[in-house]
Amino acid sequence: xxxxxxxxxxxxxxxxxxxxxxxxxxxxxxxxxxxxxxxxxxxxxxxxxxxxxxxxxxxxxxxxxxxxxxxxxxxxxxxxxxxxxxxxxxxxxxxxxxxxxxxxxxxxxxxxxxxxxxxxxxxxxxxxxxxxxxxxxxxxxxxxxxxxxxxxxxxxxxxxxxxxxxxxxxxxxxxxxxxxxxxxxxxxxxxxxxxxxxxxxxxxxxxxxxxxxxxxxxxxxxxxxxxxxxxxxxxxxxxxxxxxxxxxxxxxxxxxxxxxxxxxxxxxxxxxxxxxxxxxxxxxxxxxxxxxxxxxxxxxxxxxxxxxxxxxxxxxxxxxxxxxxxx
Amino acid sequence: xxxxxxxxxxxxxxxxxxxxxxxxxxxxxxxxxxxxxxxxxxxxxxxxxxxxxxxxxxxxxxxxxxxxxxxxxxxxxxxxxxxxxxxxxxxxxxxxxxxxxxxxxxxxxxxxxxxxxxxxxxxxxxxxxxxxxxxxxxxxxxxxxxxxxxxxxxxxxxxxxxxxxxxxxxxxxxxxxxxxxxxxxxxxxxxxxxxxxxxxxxxxxxxxxxxxxxxxxxxxxxxxxxxxxxxxxxxxxxxxxxxxxxxxxxxxxxxxxxxxxxxxxxxxxxxxxxxxxxxxxxxxxxxxxxxxxxx
Numbered sequence: 001x002x003x004x005x006x007x008x009x010x011x012x013x014x015x016x017x018x019x020x021x022x023x024x025x026x027x028x029x030x031x032x033x034x035x036x037x038x039x040x041x042x043x044x045x046x047x048x049x050x051x052x053x054x055x056x057x058x059x060x061x062x063x064x065x066x067x068x069x070x071x072x073x074x075x076x077x078x079x080x081x082x083x084x085x086x087x088x089x090x091x092x093x094x095x096x097x098x099x100x101x102x103x104x105x106x107x108x109x110x111x112x113x114x115x116x117x118x119x120x121x122x123x124x125x126x127x128x129x130x131x132x133x134x135x136x137x138x139x140x141x142x143x144x145x146x147x148x149x150x151x152x153x154x155x156x157x158x159x160x161x162x163x164x165x166x167x168x169x170x171x172x173x174x175x176x177x178x179x180x181x182x183x184x185x186x187x188x189x190x191x192x193x194x195x196x197x198x199x200x201x202x203x204x205x206x207x208x209x210x211x212x213x214x215x216x217x218x219x220x221x222x223x224x225x226x227x228x229x230x231x232x233x234x235x236x237x238x239x240x241x242x243x244x245x246x247x248x249x250x251x252x253x254x255x256x257x258x259x260x261x262x263x264x265x266x267x268x269x270x271x272x273x274x275x276x277x278x279x280x281x282x283x284x285x286x287x288x289x290x291x292x293x294x295x296x297x298x299x300x301x302x303x304x305x306x307x308x309x310x311x312x313x314x315x316x317x318x319x320x321x322x323x324x325x326x327x
Numbered sequence: 328x329x330x331x332x333x334x335x336x337x338x339x340x341x342x343x344x345x346x347x348x349x350x351x352x353x354x355x356x357x358x359x360x361x362x363x364x365x366x367x368x369x370x371x372x373x374x375x376x377x378x379x380x381x382x383x384x385x386x387x388x389x390x391x392x393x394x395x396x397x398x399x400x401x402x403x404x405x406x407x408x409x410x411x412x413x414x415x416x417x418x419x420x421x422x423x424x425x426x427x428x429x430x431x432x433x434x435x436x437x438x439x440x441x442x443x444x445x446x447x448x449x450x451x452x453x454x455x456x457x458x459x460x461x462x463x464x465x466x467x468x469x470x471x472x473x474x475x476x477x478x479x480x481x482x483x484x485x486x487x488x489x490x491x492x493x494x495x496x497x498x499x500x501x502x503x504x505x506x507x508x509x510x511x512x513x514x515x516x517x518x519x520x521x522x523x524x525x526x527x528x529x530x531x532x533x534x535x536x537x538x539x540x541x542x543x544x545x546x547x548x549x550x551x552x553x554x555x556x557x558x559x560x561x562x563x564x565x566x567x568x569x570x571x572x573x574x575x576x577x578x579x580x581x582x583x584x585x586x587x588x589x590x591x592x593x594x595x596x597x598x599x600x601x602x603x604x605x606x607x608x609x610x611x612x613x614x615x616x617x618x619x620x621x622x
Contacts, residue, residue: 029506033425051453140535
């Protein structure tokens, strides 16, 4: 028989940490601040997330918030309906065309401007050009649309005036309502507004380059352009790749300049809608103007899904080719 | 120092020329707006004004400030900017203070919830449905409540609060101060740089936003300056015979046209941005650079 061993350990409660309740009471105030934040986050961020369910359901606005969960499932009905929409081809073409044109034109320009500013030795000039170049970033798209209407109009617009004085054109171009000019208008105004802002990031990367590299290259006889090509550009390659991935991830929203929606809304009109209507504006119109919430959510969701695929895809390609990625 | 080569001269020449063009392209449009806003509206429609008003007048500004709808729109814009900024900065920093608390329980869960909220969005249609169901549409609050918690700024504030030496708070706690009192009296006064960054970000966003005024609100008394401008721009961009409110207006005031009023309103909406621009550069642009270097 084994002798009974007396348990000499102290009762458990005396060595454990203070109870959860006690610790919570001690930090009641910070907990309260966080919980109030969570409530606001839930209402304006999480409830709309659940709202995505509407795309797969027959939702009617009279169903209230709970209707998002209780209404009938209809599967992919609204997606299929959109694929058969008579405007489907136009809208998808416009969305893709504007997005890719913006990527091609608005992505390299800030890099070039950063390289140009980096070559300026007179610091006052550099500062003035830089300061004015990113001012448009801070003004509303409404004002930019207004500026476009002021400068590009066919009667008093200075841009047409200027082109005609130079003899480039003989009749004013109707940039604002001729559908054929909408894509150019979108790319041009986005470039004007956001180039300076994105230059800041590339310029920050450029300023981190060791100046002795340039001196050494100069002694070896490398000219200005060679130094830019062989020192500056390779040094900011990491930044370029990261920004490019971000740009591709947000491609359908307008890339870095992220303005497809605003532009199609503010610069689009009944005359040029054949070239300006995009997924987002169409979803917006279907939902808010026509009350077809499920249909609109489906179109919106389609864009989000494509965007997620794009960001993971571009990150994967960047990792394979340049060994740099976002995640 | 080596002698400058032909390449140096060429590169510099072309570079300065292109930079001058860029400077003109970004500076002149704003300058031109100011010129037109001080010029007689009917005269402006003849064109040919470039650097100086031809018929100097203050009538455009007078027309704007005597038109009750523009005045109201201006005040709604100011109100949403002021209220939205105070609410946004106050609320976001309060939540950030809670999340920055050292021994906060369930910290990991909370952070996960906020991070998911930052990256995943339901999109504009579900948000509209929710706003409608909670009866925020058509009220002033639809301008300021949905944006009172900015998650991106929340994380900036958290990282700032964490840098504050905890001795400051501890000594106040020993003195028996409540957490809210510590937040208001100790934390906020020493957090001016991060509060300024937040205020500028929220303020500029509030001042510039237009979609909510155009679609979340039907009450004419709640329209913002940006919305009024959209109305005028829409009238101007489709070439039709001038009619409707624009024409009546033009006839009534004779010297100010819809076009010159549009330009003047644009100047008015740009002025506040110009006023805070030095601060934007100081707090914002640095922030963008830090973000870029770290990221």
